[in-house]
Every structure is written in C-alpha cells, then in structure tokens.
Amino acid sequence: MDHFLWRILPLLALLSSFLYFYFQNSSKFSHSDCSLLPYNHYWITSKSIVTPRGVISGAVEVKEGNIVSIVKEEDWQGNSKRGHIIDYGEAVVMPGLIDVHAHLDDPGRAEWEGFPSGTKAAAAGGITMLIDMPLNNFPSTVSVETLRLKLEAAEKNIYVDVGFWGGLVPENAFNASSLEALLSAGVLGLKSFMCPSGINDFPMTNASHIKEGLSVLAKFRRPLLVHAEIQQDSENYLEDDANDPRHYSTYLKTRPPSWEEAAIRELLTLSKDTGIGGSAEGAHLHIVHLSDSGSSLQLLKQAKRSGDSVTVETCPHYLAFSAEEIEDGDTRFKCAPPIRNAANREALWKALLEGDIDMLSSDHSPTMPELKLLNEGNFLKAWGGISSLQFVLPVTWSYGQKYGVTLEQLALWWSERPAKLVGKDSKGAIEVGKHADIFVWEPNTDFDLNDDLPIYIKHPSISAYMGTKLSGKVLTTFVRGNLVYKEGKHASAACGSLILAK
Numbered sequence: 001m002d003h004f005l006w007r008i009l010p011l012l013a014l015l016s017s018f019l020y021f022y023f024q025n026s027s028k029f030s031h032s033d034c035s036l037l038p039y040n041h042y043w044i045t046s047k048s049i050v051t052p053r054g055v056i057s058g059a060v061e062v063k064e065g066n067i068v069s070i071v072k073e074e075d076w077q078g079n080s081k082r083g084h085i086i087d088y089g090e091a092v093v094m095p096g097l098i099d100v101h102a103h104l105d106d107p108g109r110a111e112w113e114g115f116p117s118g119t120k121a122a123a124a125g126g127i128t129m130l131i132d133m134p135l136n137n138f139p140s141t142v143s144v145e146t147l148r149l150k151l152e153a154a155e156k157n158i159y160v161d162v163g164f165w166g167g168l169v170p171e172n173a174f175n176a177s178s179l180e181a182l183l184s185a186g187v188l189g190l191k192s193f194m195c196p197s198g199i200n201d202f203p204m205t206n207a208s209h210i211k212e213g214l215s216v217l218a219k220f221r222r223p224l225l226v227h228a229e230i231q232q233d234s235e236n237y238l239e240d241d242a243n244d245p246r247h248y249s250t251y252l253k254t255r256p257p258s259w260e261e262a263a264i265r266e267l268l269t270l271s272k273d274t275g276i277g278g279s280a281e282g283a284h285l286h287i288v289h290l291s292d293s294g295s296s297l298q299l300l301k302q303a304k305r306s307g308d309s310v311t312v313e314t315c316p317h318y319l320a321f322s323a324e325e326i327e328d329g330d331t332r333f334k335c336a337p338p339i340r341n342a343a344n345r346e347a348l349w350k351a352l353l354e355g356d357i358d359m360l361s362s363d364h365s366p367t368m369p370e371l372k373l374l375n376e377g378n379f380l381k382a383w384g385g386i387s388s389l390q391f392v393l394p395v396t397w398s399y400g401q402k403y404g405v406t407l408e409q410l411a412l413w414w415s416e417r418p419a420k421l422v423g424k425d426s427k428g429a430i431e432v433g434k435h436a437d438i439f440v441w442e443p444n445t446d447f448d449l450n451d452d453l454p455i456y457i458k459h460p461s462i463s464a465y466m467g468t469k470l471s472g473k474v475l476t477t478f479v480r481g482n483l484v485y486k487e488g489k490h491a492s493a494a495c496g497s498l499i500l501a502k
C-alpha cells in the first residue's frame, strides 16, 4: 500500500497543481477574453483621426490600455518594427462617446434593459463609457447600500466602462452624512427630479432639498443633474375629440415649455454664485435633456454669461423628431420633457452649434414593450422614455448633415465636454496619456434599422428609430485598449471598469 501511494504521489501533485491553475484562471478573465485583439501594444492608423488639435492623418500608438503617442503621417515611416498595425484607411478614428445619461435599470428591472445588453449596445454604438442613472433600477441608488447593489450587478457584466450617478431624494437631502457617504463611495455626482419621476421609490425634490444637495456637492466638486420640469397649473383637458389621448398633441399640451422654464428659473436662483470667487464656488448645476429652446434656454444663457457654473445637455430625439411628425398612437415617441415642434427643434440645433447647449446624451430610458401601450396608443398612460442607446452617433450625424456638423463637433458634444462634466480627465479625447477609448466608423455608410441589423438594446421594437435609415456605421470600438466590438461581434468577456469618483 505504501508502495502504491509513493507511486501515485507525483500524479496527485500534478493533478492538484493543474486544478489550482485552472480555478485561479477561471476566476478572472484572461486578457484574450477581454479583447478581440491579441495585442496590448499596437498602432491604429487612418487618414482621419479626430484629435483636440484637429483631424489628422497618421497613427495612434496604444500600449497597455493607454494612448502613448500620436504621429502624423509625414512623421510616420510605418514598418513592421513598430509592432502590430491596424490600418483603417479612410474610416474615421474618434474618441469613444461618453453618454452621461442612460438608464440601464439593473438591478431590479433588468428585464427593461440590463448591464450586459445595455453595454453591448453602447459598444456597438461607439460609446466607451456611460453613466448610469440612479432610478428605474430597484431599489433606486440613493445610499451606500443601494450603490453596493448596483456595483454588484454591474461587476463582470459590463462591456464598456460604467460610472454612476447617485439619487438626491427627500429622504437623504437633509442628511448630509448620508450624502457624503454616497459621494465618498464613488458616485460621480447626484441627480434629482423637480416633477414626479414615474418611479415610486424616487420622489421629487423641491428647492430646499436641492439647496442642501448643492452645498454637500460643492465640497466634493461634483455636479447636480436635474430633471428640470415643475408642474404648472393646467386647464383640465376634456377627453373630447380635440383631446384624444391617441393624438400626440394632447400629450404635448399637458407638458408645456412653461414647466421647464419654471424649473430652470428656480434652479438658477440656487446655482447663483457658483462661479469662480462666488459664495457657492465648487457647486455645479447640469440641466439634463433640455427640450424648450425658448425662455428656458434664454435663462441658461444669461446665467452662463454671468459666470455661473451651469451646463446643459439635450438629446438626439429632440434634434431628430418634431411633434408635427408623430403619428396617432405612436407612443415610441413619448418622453419627458416632450418632443416639441419643428421650429423648436431648429432652435435647439442653433443653440448646440453656437455652444449654448454644451453636450448631448441619450437619456436611453427603455421599459417592457407592454408598458409602451402600442396597441392602445394612449399617450397619456404609456411609459415615457426613448430607446436609443446604440444609435445616438448615427442619429446625431445623420440629422446634423443639414447643419454642416463636423467630426470635431461630434467629439466635443459626445466626448470632451461629457468627460469634463464627470470629472474624468483620463477620458474624452485622443490625446497622449489618456485611456485608449476609441471607436472607428464610416460616416458615409448608410444602413436601415430593421431586423437584419445586429441590435443589442433589449427591446428594439420600442425604439422610435426602428424603420428609419441612418448614415454612420461603427466598425470597431476599443475600451482602454481592449477591442470590445468588431462588426457584429463582442469580446467574450465583459471587462468594462466600474468608474468611481476619487
């Protein structure tokens, strides 16, 4: 017996070391699972690379996830000694998009979207980082404990980098230590609503809650994002022919621009003195999804002119669609604030081009298709929210053609300014020292949004973009040097990072 044991001992040792290495490696992703490219040092070359110093023809050197050099074509003698080269020819190389406003609804309502599907859609759309909103998931992200649930749901399930906004709600607004703990745990800022959010555990805040929130945020130098609509007294709409809930105009009348104007007027009294040297220096106010290009926009322009620390975003759906075009019962277009008329859309474009609107975001806010009530077509009862995450780049580009939108403007609205809002200077541009968050696309390639297209958002049927034709096809997406998406294929492992504030 002894003899036998001695004979199999080497075999047992071999077996145990094999098992040890097997479990060690299966517990974390190997580099090759994170990337469709087997290199961590390589060059991307193209005739058109969008950098903060203009569009250049040349090469970007990527090493261990960072951009380590950028070489213009005239200084580039490409040869094999440089290592692996991926040549994209005429295709455009851009900084990855940063979507500062997405609802992935995970945990708790992952059947609405979810981290895996949402971040796969992002990667396929050229988005390399998104910031997840604190509501529509359950429970809402309003405390350290609920943030922990978010982080657990996201970890190893994200194909792009994901940061998090925390919620400012009546329950935590007067509790500075709770807000400080949430901010210390890494949320990039806070978000609140000035009207009902549609989610029971995310109640609206009033001016005094917001004032408290801003004072805590000032210490951390992080922004407050606000859904700026305050319900105004409105006439009672009779359910007569003129107010058929299947007509979009009926819904539009229920949320006039005065709701946005009232909220912004109130917010600007609170964000007064946030400028350099002001008594509230350090606080920053960011208005999400502006739809009213009238008085609301004028108020914001004035506040900026007087030096207040204020920014504003709008969304592709306000730039693409107009109220006049929305057909009876087509609740895919229902969102809040609502899509307004064509003249309003025109003025939003003008404000964006002139720099009065700072950036774009998706406000991707899906739900279960049944809650869109597409059969009934009742605009007053359907879920409000647009599904767009994968398409924001081609939408901005296609509808922006009329206005002569440039590649540099896309980078400004979708990368550079969003990176600044979230306080991540390692992101947002193709520049030496930054993360290699890059995507490559063909602006002139058209495609139809139909069932033949690989679509990763969970419920394509509720997206208002389905059935349209767009220009601008994403070929590949890199996140911190990992090739996470290439023409319909994702890396096998979800290696996006959780982006926390420090």
Ligand SMILES: NC(=O)N[C@H]1NC(=O)NC1=O
Pocket: 103, 135, 136, 197, 198, 199, 227, 334, 335, 336, 337, 365, 384, 385, 386
């Ligand atoms: N809860 C939620 O996502 N609401 C969003 N939907 C929308 O259309 N506007 C919003 O603020």
Ligand SMILES: [Zn+2]
Pocket: 227, 288, 289, 336
């Ligand atoms: Zn909102």
Ligand SMILES: [Zn+2]
Pocket: 101, 103, 133, 363, 365
């Ligand atoms: Zn939203």
